Amino acid sequence: MSPTKASAPGNRIAHLEQTLRAGRIELARKQVHDILQNSPDVVEALNNIGVAHKRANRLNEAASYYRHALAISPTRPSTLSNLALVLKAQGQLAEAEACCRLALLHDADSLSACYNLGIILKAQGRFKEAGEAFSSVLSRQANYADAAFDLALIELLCGQFEQGWPHYESRFDPKLSNPQKMALPQTTVPRWTGGKGGDPVGLRLLLLHEQGFGDQIQFCRYANELKRRGAQVSLVVKPELVRLLGTLSGADAVLSSESPIDWLQFDAWTPLMSLPSLLGTRVDNIPDTSAYLSAEPGKVRDWQERLATPAGFRKIGLVWGGSPTHARDHERSLALADLRGLLQTPGCRFISLQKGPRAAELQTLPAAIRPFDAGSELHDFSDTAAALSVLDLLISVDTSTAHLAGALGRPAWILLSFVPDWRWLVDRKDSPWYPSLRLFRQPHRLGWPDCLHATHEALLQAR
Numbered sequence: 001m002s003p004t005k006a007s008a009p010g011n012r013i014a015h016l017e018q019t020l021r022a023g024r025i026e027l028a029r030k031q032v033h034d035i036l037q038n039s040p041d042v043v044e045a046l047n048n049i050g051v052a053h054k055r056a057n058r059l060n061e062a063a064s065y066y067r068h069a070l071a072i073s074p075t076r077p078s079t080l081s082n083l084a085l086v087l088k089a090q091g092q093l094a095e096a097e098a099c100c101r102l103a104l105l106h107d108a109d110s111l112s113a114c115y116n117l118g119i120i121l122k123a124q125g126r127f128k129e130a131g132e133a134f135s136s137v138l139s140r141q142a143n144y145a146d147a148a149f150d151l152a153l154i155e156l157l158c159g160q161f162e163q164g165w166p167h168y169e170s171r172f173d174p175k176l177s178n179p180q181k182m183a184l185p186q187t188t189v190p191r192w193t194g195g196k197g198g199d200p201v202g203l204r205l206l207l208l209h210e211q212g213f214g215d216q217i218q219f220c221r222y223a224n225e226l227k228r229r230g231a232q233v234s235l236v237v238k239p240e241l242v243r244l245l246g247t248l249s250g251a252d253a254v255l256s257s258e259s260p261i262d263w264l265q266f267d268a269w270t271p272l273m274s275l276p277s278l279l280g281t282r283v284d285n286i287p288d289t290s291a292y293l294s295a296e297p298g299k300v301r302d303w304q305e306r307l308a309t310p311a312g313f314r315k316i317g318l319v320w321g322g323s324p325t326h327a328r329d330h331e332r333s334l335a336l337a338d339l340r341g342l343l344q345t346p347g348c349r350f351i352s353l354q355k356g357p358r359a360a361e362l363q364t365l366p367a368a369i370r371p372f373d374a375g376s377e378l379h380d381f382s383d384t385a386a387a388l389s390v391l392d393l394l395i396s397v398d399t400s401t402a403h404l405a406g407a408l409g410r411p412a413w414i415l416l417s418f419v420p421d422w423r424w425l426v427d428r429k430d431s432p433w434y435p436s437l438r439l440f441r442q443p444h445r446l447g448w449p450d451c452l453h454a455t456h457e458a459l460l461q462a463r
Helices: 003-021 025-038 043-055 059-072 077-089 093-106 111-123 127-140 145-157 161-172 213-219 222-228 239-245 272-278 297-306 336-343 357-364 381-389 400-408 448-461
Strands: 204-208 232-237 253-256 268-271 314-319 348-352 393-397 412-416 437-441
Touching: 003 025, 003 043, 025 043, 043 059, 043 077, 059 077, 077 093, 077 111, 093 111, 111 127, 111 145, 127 145, 145 161, 161 272, 204 222, 204 272, 213 239, 213 272, 213 400, 222 232, 222 272, 232 239, 239 253, 239 381, 268 272, 297 381, 314 400, 336 357, 336 448, 381 400, 393 400, 400 412, 400 437, 412 448, 437 448
Parallel strands: 204 232, 204 268, 232 253, 314 348, 314 393, 393 412, 412 437
Antiparallel strands: none
């Protein structure tokens, strides 16, 4: 074979890798198919087309290409590690773990295989082992951003706040596979880093929102703590939260994220979710665990009239789905049909606070058990706060409405997936962030029926 022909597959693979880095998935597919037509056993090409299909969420096709590559080169660590991630996404966790361990058997120094093993162990609820895998990666490559971030999530989930908060700052690392949506501001005003003793006496501080509505509701409480420490505090939050967070006693001003910032008014700024680290938050010293937000009295009176209910009936709010765009929505959310048994509980009037496309599921239920649709009348979070204030109980999956109930001090039961978001911790029926909440957990993966049965039993016993 001539040198030119021998090097051609390598050149085509180099071009393919450039195309993949550029995110041009359709072109990448065409390039790979061209490679395979001429050199059907090129393992790199098979591996790379698997990557392209995985990015396009075509899991079966991705797995097929990876398995083809492994049939040619059975011990190739990168292919084994890539197949493991596809298998995890398909829910085949035992085989996924086996792939990672085989990859490490043949290349003990493979950081990607060790990191992926941590991801798969976490999905199985084996948090200590997952943390050890992430720590192992970081011991060999301290700037491995994904490992630092996922270690933070494990530490926070396990209540190890003192270790977890510093690692959580890695959420802003540009090398993350899924970087933070919030870009740090380009301004000459300095970022507040706590200073000696963490006391911001006399500072005009600007707290910048980040992540979702629930995060902003949970961490806006730190405005009160900063105010007590002598700061003048302003918050920038999503427009839907401006009116609600105006009831926060520690906020001198609440600004919309859609409005320009006059930086000359401030001495320093900080991301909202960096405050637990800056202020030394532990599980036993979380600030403002009692109600720190409130509903507008006029709106509460309106909802009292709107939701007037015969004596002896409990008014139960329902939220069964979170944001469809959330990366773990398929784990966190339910279908309304899953709640049919709950909806037939005697002595209860159910009120839907569901927003978004899932609210349409109301029309799929018979009128006799269909919850009242309050969600269509909720235009911002101050409306939702008022509606929550007249309910006897909220039953919700992990959503911003759950956080709002806790911030208002309203009773709520939260339905959690087997591997919950870090803020709900593990092995607890309560929340140190929100004392008015009770937690119902899946006892195993895909365990919604058991979780809902426990919730239904608790509702019957609470009559």
